[in-house]
């Protein structure tokens with residue numbers, strides 16, 4: 019596991035009291051933005067701002083052998099702080115995409131094409147937007163009209179593979195400052211050359227196309243275009259945009275190293291500027307590395323590591339990857355067929371080759387037994403089980419379960435709740451650990467499905483289905499406990515789940531109060547607790563309100579918060 023504290027010092031993070039940069043007198047008023055500079059007075063701070071604003075940051079860029087460049091906190095950063103915002107160097111469609119409008123990224127049916135370059139677009143307005151008109155459109159007019167050949171609008175289209183790279187290449191002329199930033203990024207060309215098929219495909223679909231068809235030989239060589247494809251591969255962020263996801267390359271965002279339990283989360287604006295907001299999800303100490311997760315945290319270790327290796331070209335050795343129980347979540351656990359309480363986990367989770375899977379009750383493996391609680395931390399089991407399975411056998415079980423879950427999500431038979439509950443009944447604790455990554459995804463979907471069924475806060479007591487409310491509450495709590503370990507702090511999944519928990523939790527309390535099972539004191543305390551859930555949820559999703567398509571949820575949370583506050587007020591009167 020890599021030490022999260024930084025050892026190098028670039029001179030930015032010092033505890034020594036520095037003199038005021040204006041008058042050199044004793045300075046005791048620290049800049050509240052970066053904590054790296056002090057002033058003798060607010061007048062001198064104001065006077066110095068013109069200079070300091072360019073260096074007032076909560077992080078420093080460091081470099082080491084493992085990560086390359088990475089970001090380190092130069093001051094203690096409280097939870098929920100926007101650490102930085104970042105403008106994209108370039109944005110564009112993902113490499114593999116259906117035909118989309120090159121300005122608004124709407125999926126297309128082929129009814130409109132750009133009058134200049136023949137690429138399918140959605141409208142004349144989008145055709146004329148500088149995003150398209152000043153970029154690829156100019157270059158596409160130089161060569162054969164590839165766009166006119168795009169005719170299948172329901173399949174991935176290789177003609178789009180060059181677009182984002184082309185937009186990056188054009189920065190050399192049009193925005194040398196951004197181009198210079200791009201050139202400092204990691205491209206992993208040597209590693210990418212060894213990925214079967216990748217280099218060749220890029221060569222044919224992008225490099226040759228740009229150099230030969232679009233006559234860019236005078237401007238760029240093969241190596242530069244491959245490097246640009248590498249910068250995009252290694253550094254891009256997904257941006258949720260209307261119908262689909264596009265990609266964006268960010269300089270500061272791209273400097274964050276990966277951790278499978280990161281300390282930040284980010285949101286990217288869906289408006290044209292696609293600005294990124296990076297926020298601390300947990301408190302970050304001065305000297306700690308600022309991390310993000312490049313992989314989906316709900317995936318198990320073997321899957322995450324394979325994804326990181328395949329797409330970002332490194333072997334993650336973070337604390338979570340190293341711990342086969344994944345911080346006692348058992349997110350990869352497959353039920354042992356030999357003993358009653360054990361789960362099979364990868365024996366060597368960091369092995370890059372296929373590893374044996376052994377039981378949590380194996381005599382030599384001292385991990386908490388997971389049988390008697392979802393996140394049980396109980397002492398080592400008295401049972402001793404020698405069951406082992408080959409990874410291939412485990413994958414066969416997982417593939418079957420995955421297929422079953424996929425089929426169920428496509429099916430229209432029965433209600434979503436009944437379909438998803440059927441899956442949990444079949445797999446949870448029987449074939450997979452209740453927290454298995456496949457089942458956490460089912461639980462996430464189920465939480466949405468139950469939320470649809472919950473009656474409004476102000477409905478009559480007759481409509482309350484207590485079993486359903488208790489079940490819904492238990493599932494939210496289970497997901498939150500797993501999130502505590504793998505995605506802690508102020509993160510979007512927590513914000514959504516706390517909101518989904520608030521309704522059943524409140525309605526259970528109200529039911530008990532109406533049935534006189536609890537008194538007014540306890541009812542009031544329950545509402546206050548629910549208000550704290552919603553307060554946290556609001557705090558988290560406030561960022562989304564400005565920037566992501568989840569904005570509508572923020573409105574619902576605010577309404578729910580106000581409704582509960584009114585109920586509390588009426589109880590107090």
Ligand SMILES: C[S@@+](CC[C@H](N)C(=O)[O-])C[C@H]1O[C@@H](n2cnc3c(N)ncnc32)[C@H](O)[C@@H]1O
Pocket residue numbers: 084085086087088202203204206252253272273274275276277330331332333334335
């Ligand atoms: C988005 S870039 C991060 C910035 C990059 N380090 C640089 O110097 O430009 C992703 C690359 O950083 C490195 N990296 C990030 N997180 C890492 C980690 N946890 N372990 C090893 N390498 C990591 C890998 O080389 C990865 O391909």
